[in-house]
Amino acid sequence: MATFDVADYSGLRGTPCEFYSPPTIDSLEKFVRKRPHVSFRIGAGLTGVSGGAVPLSEECYIDVSQLTRIEWYDQKSGIIQCECGTTMKELQVFVRNGGWEFPIIPGSSERATLGGMLACNGGGPLSLKYGKIGNAVLELEIMTASGERFLVGGKSNKVSQGIMDKSIWIGSEGTLGIIVSALLRCIPKLPDLHYYRIASDDLSTLMQSVPQWLQYDPYVLELASEDALKFSSKSTENVIWAAFSKPLNTDILASSEFRITSEAPSTMEERFQIGHNLQNYKPFVDLDVSFPVKHAAMGVANLSKLLMDGSFEHIVFGHAGDGNYHIHAFFNGAKERETWEVVQTEFDQVVLDFDGSISGEHGIGRVHRDRYRKCASKWQKNVYKSLKKSLDPENQFPSLF
Numbered sequence: 001m002a003t004f005d006v007a008d009y010s011g012l013r014g015t016p017c018e019f020y021s022p023p024t025i026d027s028l029e030k031f032v033r034k035r036p037h038v039s040f041r042i043g044a045g046l047t048g049v050s051g052g053a054v055p056l057s058e059e060c061y062i063d064v065s066q067l068t069r070i071e072w073y074d075q076k077s078g079i080i081q082c083e084c085g086t087t088m089k090e091l092q093v094f095v096r097n098g099g100w101e102f103p104i105i106p107g108s109s110e111r112a113t114l115g116g117m118l119a120c121n122g123g124g125p126l127s128l129k130y131g132k133i134g135n136a137v138l139e140l141e142i143m144t145a146s147g148e149r150f151l152v153g154g155k156s157n158k159v160s161q162g163i164m165d166k167s168i169w170i171g172s173e174g175t176l177g178i179i180v181s182a183l184l185r186c187i188p189k190l191p192d193l194h195y196y197r198i199a200s201d202d203l204s205t206l207m208q209s210v211p212q213w214l215q216y217d218p219y220v221l222e223l224a225s226e227d228a229l230k231f232s233s234k235s236t237e238n239v240i241w242a243a244f245s246k247p248l249n250t251d252i253l254a255s256s257e258f259r260i261t262s263e264a265p266s267t268m269e270e271r272f273q274i275g276h277n278l279q280n281y282k283p284f285v286d287l288d289v290s291f292p293v294k295h296a297a298m299g300v301a302n303l304s305k306l307l308m309d310g311s312f313e314h315i316v317f318g319h320a321g322d323g324n325y326h327i328h329a330f331f332n333g334a335k336e337r338e339t340w341e342v343v344q345t346e347f348d349q350v351v352l353d354f355d356g357s358i359s360g361e362h363g364i365g366r367v368h369r370d371r372y373r374k375c376a377s378k379w380q381k382n383v384y385k386s387l388k389k390s391l392d393p394e395n396q397f398p399s400l401f
């Protein structure tokens with residue numbers, strides 16, 4: 001059987017022992033049923049930055065990107081059921097044509113799939129207003145490694161029948177089973193938004209201003225450091241991009257210590273080009289940290305200092321309104337990678353000291369598994385292991401622990 005290299009945006013690459021891309025969910029079921037002891041690795045858009053879809057040599061890689069059927073759409077109530085390989089862009093275009101919006105718009109929309117986003121509990125700029133993708137889920141269809149299929153969640157908006165079983169799968173990163181399709185709730189079309197670019201020479205002051213902007217109920221509140229902007233506009237200032245349903249009061253604009261300009265929606269390109277353009281610069285590790293907003297400025301400042309002390313070139317950008325920052329640390333060679341292995345323990349301690357998490361939306365994957373193992377509590381480990389034992393008893397999917 002033909003097999004070839006699989007790589008995502010983490011820098012990892014792997015050659016599986018077998019490769020299969022099912023054209024239908026039924027054919028996927030037949031395939032896994034015939035392989036009761038085979039190790040599987042699930043992948044789709046391969047836009048992940050944590051290596052969760054990159055197979056080991058002993059694993060069979062299942063590419064679910066061909067499962068793209070829109071199974072059902074209730075245009076009157078904005079409820080849609082899609083197969084897992086549907087890209088976020090396809091989903092958005094489809095529901096917009098019907099007068100609705102799907103509010104999860106990652107920078108990787110063109111290729112990131114519904115299943116991949118659910119598996120990582122991904123988000124985007126509008127997650128500040130509408131939450132991450134898990135919030136939009138009504139029901140999921142799951143397939144286990146043995147080919148068993150079942151539904152979790154429910155078709156109604158409100159369900160209080162015991163624990164929320166659908167949550168087990170949101171963020172499970174292809175380690176418990178395959179999310180083959182999802183029933184999702186759309187939101188009404190967005191209002192016309194007023195966009196602003198808020199600039200400062202001082203990153204820390206700008207980051208500390210985030211709670212102040214949150215008072216005006218923004219739909220979007222993104223931030224990038226001057227260093228990050230070398231991958232887009234090359235502007236020599238630190239920037240927040242904010243969008244509100246009403247224009248900001250002129251008194252606020254006049255009294256602000258920042259340089260604020262009213263902008264067209266296309267101003268967001270300055271932010272989104274960063275993620276795409278940094279890919280070919282140098283090898284990097286994507287540190288997708290997340291803090292309570294009140295601690296984020298101090299947390300990120302301490303992490304930056306740690307990286308600077310270790311002479312790591314790095315940039316900061318991300319979803320400031322949610323306290324979620326992508327710190328990209330670049331490697332100039334193998335020696336720096338080795339140093340990073342040492343620094344990361346201290347890095348993670350700073351994250352914990354400021355009540356943070358090591359991933360806000362990109363997941364654990366293969367890249368951050370050791371870090372996660374150290375950070376997770378005994379309770380988290382026990383719950384995960386119990387789930388793994390009952391849902392994947394033959395350990396056919398990879399494990400987070």
Ligand SMILES: Cc1cc2nc3c(=O)[nH]c(=O)nc-3n(C[C@H](O)[C@H](O)[C@H](O)COP(=O)(O)OP(=O)(O)OC[C@H]3O[C@@H](n4cnc5c(N)ncnc54)[C@H](O)[C@@H]3O)c2cc1C
Nearest residue numbers: 044045046047048052106107113115116117122123174179
């Ligand atoms: C330029 C750029 C911008 C990005 N912007 C954002 C952003 O704004 N927000 C955000 O959240 N992320 C963002 N990402 C990260 C990435 O797009 C997300 O992590 C996305 O969820 C990955 O989806 P995918 O289909 O590419 O999954 P893959 O990379 O193929 O897989 C990712 C993980 O999901 C699992 N998986 C995939 N499909 C399934 C399935 N059907 N069932 C079970 N498990 C499955 C895999 O096993 C793996 O663990 C960005 C990445 C890039 C490169």
